[in-house]
Amino acid sequence: MTVLDVRELRRSFGGIRAVGGVSFSVGDQEIVGIIGPNGSGKSTLFNLLTGVVRSDSGQIHLNGRNITSWKPHRIARAGMGRTFQIPALFVNMTVKENLFASIVEGDWKAAPERADFVLDLMNLEHVPHMLAGSLSGGQQRLLEFGRVLMRDTQLILLDEVTAGVHPNLRKIILAAVRRLQADGRAFLVIEHDMEMVRTICQRVIVMDAGEIVAQGSFDEIASNKSVVEAYLGVPVE
Amino acid sequence: MTWLRALVPQTKWQATFLLVLFVFLFSLPAWGGDYWVRIFTGVTMWAALALSWNVIGGYAGYISFGQVAFFGIGAYTTGLLMQQGRDWNFFATLPIGAILAGVVAVIIGWPVLKLRGAYFAIATWALAEALMQVATAAGFTGGSSGMSLPTNSSTSFFYYVMLVAAVLTFILCYLLLERGRFGYRVKAVRDHEAAAESVGIDTTRVKIQAFVLSAVIPAVFGGIFAYWITFINPQSVLSGEITDQMVVMALVGGLGRIWGPALGAAVLYLINRQFLAVFGDTTSYIAVIGALVALIVLFLPDGLISLGSRARNMRLAQQLITRAIPRAAPPGSVDQPKTKERA
Numbered sequence: 001m002t003v004l005d006v007r008e009l010r011r012s013f014g015g016i017r018a019v020g021g022v023s024f025s026v027g028d029q030e031i032v033g034i035i036g037p038n039g040s041g042k043s044t045l046f047n048l049l050t051g052v053v054r055s056d057s058g059q060i061h062l063n064g065r066n067i068t069s070w071k072p073h074r075i076a077r078a079g080m081g082r083t084f085q086i087p088a089l090f091v092n093m094t095v096k097e098n099l100f101a102s103i104v105e106g107d108w109k110a111a112p113e114r115a116d117f118v119l120d121l122m123n124l125e126h127v128p129h130m131l132a133g134s135l136s137g138g139q140q141r142l143l144e145f146g147r148v149l150m151r152d153t154q155l156i157l158l159d160e161v162t163a164g165v166h167p168n169l170r171k172i173i174l175a176a177v178r179r180l181q182a183d184g185r186a187f188l189v190i191e192h193d194m195e196m197v198r199t200i201c202q203r204v205i206v207m208d209a210g211e212i213v214a215q216g217s218f219d220e221i222a223s224n225k226s227v228v229e230a231y232l233g234v235p236v237e
Numbered sequence: 238m239t240w241l242r243a244l245v246p247q248t249k250w251q252a253t254f255l256l257v258l259f260v261f262l263f264s265l266p267a268w269g270g271d272y273w274v275r276i277f278t279g280v281t282m283w284a285a286l287a288l289s290w291n292v293i294g295g296y297a298g299y300i301s302f303g304q305v306a307f308f309g310i311g312a313y314t315t316g317l318l319m320q321q322g323r324d325w326n327f328f329a330t331l332p333i334g335a336i337l338a339g340v341v342a343v344i345i346g347w348p349v350l351k352l353r354g355a356y357f358a359i360a361t362w363a364l365a366e367a368l369m370q371v372a373t374a375a376g377f378t379g380g381s382s383g384m385s386l387p388t389n390s391s392t393s394f395f396y397y398v399m400l401v402a403a404v405l406t407f408i409l410c411y412l413l414l415e416r417g418r419f420g421y422r423v424k425a426v427r428d429h430e431a432a433a434e435s436v437g438i439d440t441t442r443v444k445i446q447a448f449v450l451s452a453v454i455p456a457v458f459g460g461i462f463a464y465w466i467t468f469i470n471p472q473s474v475l476s477g478e479i480t481d482q483m484v485v486m487a488l489v490g491g492l493g494r495i496w497g498p499a500l501g502a503a504v505l506y507l508i509n510r511q512f513l514a515v516f517g518d519t520t521s522y523i524a525v526i527g528a529l530v531a532l533i534v535l536f537l538p539d540g541l542i543s544l545g546s547r548a549r550n551m552r553l554a555q556q557l558i559t560r561a562i563p564r565a566a567p568p569g570s571v572d573q574p575k576t577k578e579r580a
Contacts, residue, residue: 052431072434081435088432090425092493101421105437108418147436 001028002061003155003186004049009058011048018044020210021058026155031177031187033201033218035194037230041210042190043085046157049188050082051075063154077105081153083161085190087140091133095124095143098132102147114150121179122146123172138169145173149180156180158189162196174200206230243416244408262400266393278396278465280506281403282458286479287486287498288410289454294484295492296414297447298427299350302480303361306368307338307452309475311459313372316384316469327389331460338456339449346448350441362477369475383470386463395465402461406454411495413450423447424493455483485526489533491540500541505529 004026011019019041026032034042047053049060051072060068067075090098099115107114119125122142127135132143141161148156158177162170177187177200191197197204198218206214206221208230214221221227246252262281266274286308293301314334318325349360372378389395414420422443425433430440463469482505483498490501505526512522537543 050435052434071439072431073437073439076435076437084432084435088429088435090428090432092428093424097421097424101425101433101438102436104418104421104425147432151436 002026003028003030003063004188005059005061006049007059007061009045009048009060010056011044011053012056017210019048019055022207022210022212024205024212024215026186026188029181029184029186030203031181031189031201033197033204034188034190034207035192035197035204035221036207036213040207040230042207043159044210045207046082046159046188046190049075049157050080073105076151079152079154080157081148081151081155082157083141083144083148083159085159085163087137087144089132089135089140089144089147092131094129094131095119095135096128098143098147099150102150106151111150118146118149121149121176123169138165141165142169142172145176149176153185155186155188158187158191160190160192162191162193170196243412266396271392274392274396276507276510278392278399279510280503281396281399282462283482283486283502283506284499285403285406285458286455287483287490287502288406288495289451289458290480290483291487291492291494291498292410292414292423292454293447293451295487295494295497296420296423296427297444297451299444299448300354300358300484301361301448301451302358302477302484303363303365304451304455304483305475305477305479306361306365307342308455308459308462308479309365309368309372309471310334310338310341311456312463312469312474313378313459314456315460315463316386317377319386319464320384327460327464331457334456334460335453338452342449342452343445346445350444350448362480365475365477365480369471372471372475379470381470381472383468383473386467386469388467389464395461398461399458399465402457406457407495407499410450415495419443419446427493485530489530489541491542494540494542497540497542504541 002025006025007023009019009022010017022041022045024032034045036042044053048055051067051070051074054069058068059066062075062078062080065078067078067080070078090101093101096115096119099118100111103111103114115128116125119128122145124139124142124146127139132140135143141163145158145161162173165173174196181187187200189197189201191201201218203215204218204221205212206224206227208226213226213230214224216224246255262277265277269277286304289307290301290304293299293304311331311334314337315327315330317323318330318333319327345361345364349357349364352360373381378384414423422433422438423446425436425438426440426443426447433440433443459474463474466473486501486505487498488501489505490499491497508525509522512525533540
């Protein structure tokens with residue numbers, strides 16, 4: 001079953017084409033990686049999928065519902081969760097308050113139990129009353145990921161979730177991703193760490209200049225000439 | 238009932254403090270004399286007004302310089318409805334003023350809350366100024382000459398009306414902002430709007446709701462104030478200085494805290510009145526307030542209300558408490574590393 005179906009999605013800013021005719025899908029319990037050099041349109045694609053930026057044309061379907069042009073909060077309620085490239089926390093609230101704030105539109109009565117589960121899963125059970133703004137960079141990533149897990153999301157978008165994270169904390173994130181995949185969640189992951197992409201992604205999409213230049217298994221894209229050119233450039237003749 | 242349970246104090250200290258405060262405030266007219274009753278009528282009014290500004294400024298993070306517009310709407314609504322010929326009951330005028338202010342807040346808030354920072358501040362300031370010009374020019378408001386209201390000479394009446402209204406305001410705000418989902422929504426929008434959207438919060442709706450709440454409160458107190466002073470004109474109920482006072486009181490007391498504005502209002506209003514009593518009508522009060530605000534911004538950015546938690550975090554204070562009440566301190570608390578925790 002397809003969780004996310006994207007068809008011919010396009011977006012330009014002025015004369016610059018950020019995303020140009022992108023089509024792909026994410027299946028049930030699938031982890032799909034998106035890689036590409038800086039400025040290739042990965043984060044713009046996330047912003048289009050989550051409704052932060054409106055598309056010029058194209059369609060987005062989440063669990064069979066057309067969510068194109070929906071507002072971000074409606075898309076979130078429909079079952080899509082995300083993290084941001086720079087952790088976007090409620091910095092003046094405590095760790096626990098951050099988790100509670102993310103379920104205000106959901107099953108409120110289950111909030112305390114769910115928060116305890118997430119704190120345990122993200123290894124944050126020793127800092128529930130600390131202000132989110134005073135956490136370390138790695139802990140902030142864990143909390144942001146944990147906030148997504150407070151809700152019943154079918155598709156989770158992770159934007160460089162392990163960037164600048166200590167190896168021990170990265171293990172926690174990877175273990176959580178695998179556990180949640182087993183629980184039935186699908187993931188779309190932007191990542192620069194190829195080792196992580198190779199380890200967890202069943203399929204990889206490569207973007208360059210706003211377009212998909214290749215997709216397939218990690219081994220397939222690693223041997224693809226277009227991918228090598230996108231990352232390393234074309235050799236001078 | 239859940240909301241009633243949420244009002245039960247969580248510690249013995251809180252229960253004792255609230256009981257003492259309750260007894261003090263409600264028995265004041267019996268032993269305080271007219272002077273102190275009038276002073277505390279002002280304190281309770283400013284505490285609620287500062288709290289209303291705190292809702293939009295401290296909790297929602299939108300710095301409004303137009304709150305006086307809603308105060309004026311409430312004052313003029315009560316004034317107009319109590320004029321001879323209409324003769325409305327005073328208490329019946331208050332919800333009308335509140336509804337009017339709420340409607341204006343929705344109409345103005347829809348476009349204005351899309352602005353941020355200085356743009357929002359300027360837009361709200363312009364609203365208040367525009368309303369002041371309308372009140373000055375319009376015939377039905379009495380223009381710059383103002384309008385008189387029926388008189389009620391009972392000091393205790395206004396004290397109790399102001400006190401009950403302030404208590405109800407604090408209970409409402411406490412339940413909504415500190416104990417309910419609404420508070421989480423508002424604070425999430427304040428801290429990171431995009432992140433709030435990403436967890437399903439309709440930020441536009443939440444901002445308008447917060448703006449309406451912060452508009453309805455000053456409208457009610459504007460109505461009470463109008464009847465209290467028996468004469469209103471644009472300068473007395475629509476002057477920008479009223480908003481300035483709300484901002485300074487909330488800032489001095491503590492932004493985004495439920496008790497901050499009350500503390501700020503009590504301290505500043507009492508200082509103001511004592512200055513007037515000792516030095517007469519002097520502008521030196523403004524210099525003192527300026528210095529106080531500067532000191533607080535520099536050394537207590539979370540306001541006077543944070544003094545309690547700061548003191549608790551201080552090693553010396555902890556040692557003193559440990560010596561005085563050995564069982565009060567948790568084992569090892571003195572040597573624990575200092576962490577930044579929510580007070």
